Amino acid sequence: MLMAFEDALQEIKLSASCRVEKQKVPVVNSVGRILAEDIVATISVPPSDNSAMDGYALSAGDWQEGKAFVVSQRIAAGQTPEPLEAGTCARIFTGAHIPEGADTVVMQENARLDGEKPIFVQRPMEQGNIRPKGQDIKEGQTVLRSGDKITPMHVGLLSSLGITEICVFEPLKVGILTTGDELITAGEPLSVDKIYNSNGPMLSALVAQAGHQVIHCLHAKDSPEETESALKTLISSCDVILSSGGVSVGEEDHVKGVLEKLGTVHLWKIAIKPGKPLVHATLEGVPFLGLPGNPSSTLVTYHWFARLLLSVCAGQTPVIPQAFMVQAGFDRQKVIKRDEFLRVSIERDGRAYPHAQQSSGALLAACESQGYLHIKANAVIESGHSYAFYPFTSF
Numbered sequence: 001m002l003m004a005f006e007d008a009l010q011e012i013k014l015s016a017s018c019r020v021e022k023q024k025v026p027v028v029n030s031v032g033r034i035l036a037e038d039i040v041a042t043i044s045v046p047p048s049d050n051s052a053m054d055g056y057a058l059s060a061g062d063w064q065e066g067k068a069f070v071v072s073q074r075i076a077a078g079q080t081p082e083p084l085e086a087g088t089c090a091r092i093f094t095g096a097h098i099p100e101g102a103d104t105v106v107m108q109e110n111a112r113l114d115g116e117k118p119i120f121v122q123r124p125m126e127q128g129n130i131r132p133k134g135q136d137i138k139e140g141q142t143v144l145r146s147g148d149k150i151t152p153m154h155v156g157l158l159s160s161l162g163i164t165e166i167c168v169f170e171p172l173k174v175g176i177l178t179t180g181d182e183l184i185t186a187g188e189p190l191s192v193d194k195i196y197n198s199n200g201p202m203l204s205a206l207v208a209q210a211g212h213q214v215i216h217c218l219h220a221k222d223s224p225e226e227t228e229s230a231l232k233t234l235i236s237s238c239d240v241i242l243s244s245g246g247v248s249v250g251e252e253d254h255v256k257g258v259l260e261k262l263g264t265v266h267l268w269k270i271a272i273k274p275g276k277p278l279v280h281a282t283l284e285g286v287p288f289l290g291l292p293g294n295p296s297s298t299l300v301t302y303h304w305f306a307r308l309l310l311s312v313c314a315g316q317t318p319v320i321p322q323a324f325m326v327q328a329g330f331d332r333q334k335v336i337k338r339d340e341f342l343r344v345s346i347e348r349d350g351r352a353y354p355h356a357q358q359s360s361g362a363l364l365a366a367c368e369s370q371g372y373l374h375i376k377a378n379a380v381i382e383s384g385h386s387y388a389f390y391p392f393t394s395f
C-alpha cells in the first residue's frame, strides 16, 4: 500500500526537529543563514517625523491664500531643528527632522517665491509629505522570527535597526550516499555497461544551494556490506543523511535491508510519480531519506521531501513551495493512481505543456522545463482546466 503524497509530507515534517547549535554572526555575512532568535525592534524607523520632500515645513493652520511666509530656519537631513517660530515656515529637505510646531511640508514645486519668501499656491493638507515616526517599523515590533532564512532585504532591515550581529543556527551537516555498481565518476573513462554518477553531484549542489553543508559524498557498490559501512561513517558525522538508488524491490537494491538492520524504517513507497520507492528512516537518531535512483525521481523527491526534512533539521520554519494555478494546454484521459509531477513549460498562450520526455530516467527534460504541474492521483487532465504549477525556482 502506497502512502498518499500529502500524508508522507506531513509525516516527514512532524518527525523532524532542529539538530543544530546556535552561533553569532555579523549581519553583513548572514545571507542564507537561519535566524535562531526573534528580532524585536528597540527603536522606531524612522526615529522621528521627517520630510518626504524638498520644500517648506509649516503649520497648515497658518496658511492663507497669497501669504508670503518668512523662512525662519533651514533644516537639512541629519540636523536637529529649533521649534518653528509661529506664523513662519522652515526650509526643509528630504529626510530632515520636522520641527516642533510644523505639521505639513509643501514641496518646493508648489511654492512661488516673493523675493526670498515662499507663497504656497494651494492649502496644504495636515501631515502632508510627512513620514511619521515608526512609519516603517515601530519600537517593540517583532520584525523577524526564529526560523526565518536571512535574505539581502533582511540585511537591510536589520541594519536599519542598528543591529550588527545576530544569532543564527550553525549549518546543517549533510551526508550523501550514492549506490550502484554501474556508476562511475565524471572524469573517469566510460565503458558500455557503466554510466556516470549524476545524482551525487546534483544532490550535493541542491543541498549546498539550500545553504547546508555537504560534509561527505560517499559511494557504495550494490552490496549490503559496502552500504552498511558507508552509512556507519555518515551516521557518526552527519546531522542528516540522504541516499540515492537501491530502494526498490530488486535483489540488487540493498539500502532498505541495511536500514532495517541499522535503525527504524518509518515509511517506504509513496503514491507519487516519479519517486515512488522513497524511504524514510532514523539511524541511531540520525534522520535518513533514501531517494530513488532514477535522476528525475531523485530530483522530485529531493524537492518535495528532502528539502523539507533538511530545512526543519536546520532550524528553518518550513516554507511551502509557491504554486500558481495554470491552465493545462493539453488533455489526458488516462488516470494514474499516484500524484504526478509532470515536467512542463508555460508557453506563450500562458498554458502549461508537458515535456515530451517524462521518463524518470531523463534529466535533460527537467533542465528544459520550467517546473512541475501537479496532477492529483486519479485525475484526468483537461485542456483549459487549472492545475498547480510549481516553478523550479519555488524550491
Ligand SMILES: Nc1nc2c(c(=O)[nH]1)N[C@H]1C(S)=C(S)[C@@H](COP(=O)(O)OP(=O)(O)OC[C@H]3O[C@@H](n4cnc5c(N)ncnc54)[C@H](O)[C@@H]3O)O[C@H]1N2
Binding pocket: 178, 179, 180, 182, 183, 195, 196, 197, 198, 199, 200, 244, 245, 246, 247, 248, 249, 250, 253, 274, 275, 276, 277, 291, 292, 293, 294, 295, 297, 360, 361
Ligand atoms: N519490479 C519493480 N521494479 C522497479 C519498481 C517497482 O515498483 N517494481 N519501481 C521502479 C521505480 S518507480 C523506480 S523510481 C526505480 C527506483 O529504483 P532504485 O531507487 O532502487 O534505484 P536503482 O535501481 O539503484 O537505480 C534506478 C536507475 O537510476 C540510475 N541511477 C541510480 N543512481 C544513479 C546516480 N547516482 N546517478 C545516475 N543514475 C543513477 C540507475 O542506473 C538505474 O537506471 O525502480 C524501478 N524498478
Ligand code: MOO
Binding pocket: 272, 273, 274, 275, 276, 277, 292, 294, 296, 297, 360, 361
Ligand atoms: O517512481 Mo519511479 O520514479 O516512477 O520511476
